[in-house]
Amino acid sequence: MLPVTAAALAVLAALLAWPVPAWLGRARWPRRDPLVALLCWQAIGLAGGLSIIGALLVHGLAPWGHSLPEAWWAWVRRHPAEEVVRGDHWVAMTLAAVLALQLLGVLALSWWRTARTRRRHRDMLELVVQPAAAPDTRLLEHPAPVAFCIPGAQPLLVLSSGMVAELDDAELAAVVAHERAHLREHHHLLLLPFVAWEAALPVLPAAGRAHAAVRELVEMRADDVALEVVDGPDPRRTLAQAIVAAVGGAGGAEVPRGALAVTGGAVRARVVRLLEPPAPLPPAGRAAALVCAGLLLLLPTALLLLPAL
Amino acid sequence: MASLGELERTVMDRLWQAEGPVSAATLRDELADRGLALTTVHTVLTRLEQKGFVVHDDARPRRFSPRASREEHAAELMHEVLGQAGDRQAVLARFVGGVDEDEARLLRELLAGG
Numbered sequence: 018m019l020p021v022t023a024a025a026l027a028v029l030a031a032l033l034a035w036p037v038p039a040w041l042g043r044a045r046w047p048r049r050d051p052l053v054a055l056l057c058w059q060a061i062g063l064a065g066g067l068s069i070i071g072a073l074l075v076h077g078l079a080p081w082g083h084s085l086p087e088a089w090w091a092w093v094r095r096h097p098a099e100e101v102v103r104g105d106h107w108v109a110m111t112l113a114a115v116l117a118l119q120l121l122g123v124l125a126l127s128w129w130r131t132a133r134t135r136r137r138h139r140d141m142l143e144l145v146v147q148p149a150a151a152p153d154t155r156l157l158e159h160p161a162p163v164a165f166c167i168p169g170a171q172p173l174l175v176l177s178s179g180m181v182a183e184l185d186d187a188e189l190a191a192v193v194a195h196e197r198a199h200l201r202e203h204h205h206l207l208l209l210p211f212v213a214w215e216a217a218l219p220v221l222p223a224a225g226r227a228h229a230a231v232r233e234l235v236e237m238r239a240d241d242v243a244l245e246v247v248d249g250p251d252p253r254r255t256l257a258q259a260i261v262a263a264v265g266g267a268g269g270a271e272v273p274r275g276a277l278a279v280t281g282g283a284v285r286a287r288v289v290r291l292l293e294p295p296a297p298l299p300p301a302g303r304a305a306a307l308v309c310a311g312l313l314l315l316l317p318t319a320l321l322l323l324p325a326l
Numbered sequence: 327m328a329s330l331g332e333l334e335r336t337v338m339d340r341l342w343q344a345e346g347p348v349s350a351a352t353l354r355d356e357l358a359d360r361g362l363a364l365t366t367v368h369t370v371l372t373r374l375e376q377k378g379f380v381v382h383d384d385a386r387p388r389r390f391s392p393r394a395s396r397e398e399h400a401a402e403l404m405h406e407v408l409g410q411a412g413d414r415q416a417v418l419a420r421f422v423g424g425v426d427e428d429e430a431r432l433l434r435e436l437l438a439g440g
Contacts, residue, residue, distance in 0.1 A: 138403060140377050143331055144338045145399045158397070159404045164421035177404070180421075192421055261433045263422045284425055288433055 020079060022320050026072035029317055033065035038223040042230045046306075048290050050298040051238040053306045055207055058231050060310035062210045068317040070117050075321070077110030084324035116217075124213040131205075135167050142173060154193070156181065162263045166196040168205045180263060188259035191247045195256070198242035204235040233283045240287060257291040260284065333362075333370050338379060342396055347382075347389035 038061060041047065047054030075085055080098035082088030091098075146155045154174045157163075162180040167173045174196050181189060199205070211228040218224050244252045264284060298306070340356055341348060350367045357367075371390055374380040379399075382388040394402070407420065425433070 134406075137377075138406070140379075141399050141403050144335055144374075144379060145396050145403070147335075157403065158400055161404065161408065163404065163407060165407055195421060257437060260422050261430075261437050264425050264430050264433055284422055285429065285433060285436070288436055292436065 020076070022085075023072050023076040023079065026068045026075060026317060026320050029320075030065065030068040030072050033061055033068060033313075034221060035223050037061055038227045038230075042226045045295075046298060046302070047230070047234060048237060048286065049295045050303060050306075051234040051241060053298065053303050055231065055234050055238060057306055057310045057313075058227060058234070059207065059210070060313040062214060062227065064313045064317050066120060066214070067314075067321070070113050070120075071317055071321045073109045073113035073116065077106045077108075077113060080106060085321050087324070120213060120217050123217040124209065127212050127216060128209065132169075135169055138167055139169070139171075139173060142167075142175060164192045164196055164263070166200050168200055168203065172200040174200070183262045184259055187247065187249045187255045188262065191243055191252070191256040191259045192263070194243035194246045195239045198239040199235070202238070202242070204239065207231060207235060229283075233286065236283065236287055237290060240291065253291045253294065257288050260288055260291075330370070330373070333360075333366070334374055336360075337367070337370050337374065338392065341380065341390060341392045344391075347385075347391040349387050349389045351387065353390075 041054070041057060041061065047057075071085070074089075078085065078088040078092055080088075080100040080102045081091040081096065082099070142155050142157070146157055148155065151174075153172060154176065157175055157177050159177040160179040161177060162183045163175075163177040164180050165175050167175070174193065176189075176192070180192065184192065208228075208231055211224070211231050214221075215224040215228045240256060243256060247255055249255050336357065337353060340353060350364060350371060353371075354362055354364050354367045371380060371382075375382065375390075379393055380390050381393050382390045
């Protein structure tokens with residue numbers, strides 16, 4: 018009765034390909050708890066990939082057995098199928114292989130390209146810039162107010178001279194704390210699957226939407242972590258001031274045209290959230306969201322591994 | 327013993343200060359206080375060439391010069407970080423992305439009103 022499993026996985030895949038990401042992308046609660054929302058997005062991405070490929074694989078291998086592991090093993094051992102193998106079984110299997118290879122290939126490719134770019138950036142920084150007081154921080158001579166970090170085994174945190182000129186000490190400390198939060202929590206790894214999804218399935222609008230949402234949540238999460246270490250009477254205001262100063266700095270004219278107007282809405286959401294903090298998610302809400310994320314992962318896994326009813 | 331990275335930086339600084347192309351032997355003499363062997367200088371120059379920071383001419387012995395000025399490298403890096411051309415993922419953790427003029431004004435008003 019594998020067709021029931023395949024159908025269930027296909028329904029799950031369809032839900033995860035459109036309505037679920039659309040709902041989570043529109044929901045208001047993620048900005049109340051970015052970390053929990055990030056975990057939910059990871060579950061959606063993983064479960065989505067698992068159920069699409071799983072549905073195709075289960076349908077394709079249905080003639081060989083009653084559960085995916087059993088059918089897979091029979092197929093690998095070249096056992097004769099128990100039922101008639103039709104053309105659509107082969108098509109489904111081929112599609113599953115193509116999709117899996119494409120997803121993994123894009124993931125590997127973007128990992129490799131990113132690592133290469135980061136290495137070049139790091140080489141450049143090591144040579145062009147004298148080490149600052151802190152061993153992992155570099156000051157780059159440039160009028161545009163910019164701060165960024167380069168993740169990796171030896172992470173680097175880079176501030177432009179324009180950023181330092183634009184901000185006071187407390188604001189600068191907030192920026193540094195924000196970037197350190199990215200590095201410490203490995204936010205680049207949380208983004209990687211969504212970069213791969215978007216590149217592998219450009220026709221799927223949900224992929225781009227999910228990528229943008231995760232990007233925004235990662236920034237909000239880093240803001241939250243930064244607030245814990247910023248001193249002063251009003252850390253939220255300090256960080257908001259730093260964001261607005263960085264956005265409208267004197268070096269703004271230097272920013273290439275292509276980079277403009279891309280992140281406007283996301284920046285505004287961050288500033289609004291800092292100035293008028295939404296109530297944190299109640300513990301019950303957090304727990305419910307985490308349970309949902311866990312079930313989302315468990316469901317396709319169980320469908321794939323357990324024998325069909 | 328200085329690290330290779332620090333040696334690379336020292337050599338680059340020398341090349342940037344120099345008026346024109348410099349030979350490895352000259353570099354060794356200029357860095358005499360470090361007591362470097364000529365092979366070490368060559369190793370460092372080869373690494374810098376592989377990374378694309380140094381080019382050499384066809385004179386014998388070969389003479390080395392920086393591919394671009396310090397400022398040009400800084401500008402190149404900044405352009406990649408700010409622009410969309412570069413790998414988005416590599417520079418994911420930019421503090422704030424660019425916004426247009428209207429949005430920037432709106433944000434300032436938001437801050438003033440808050």
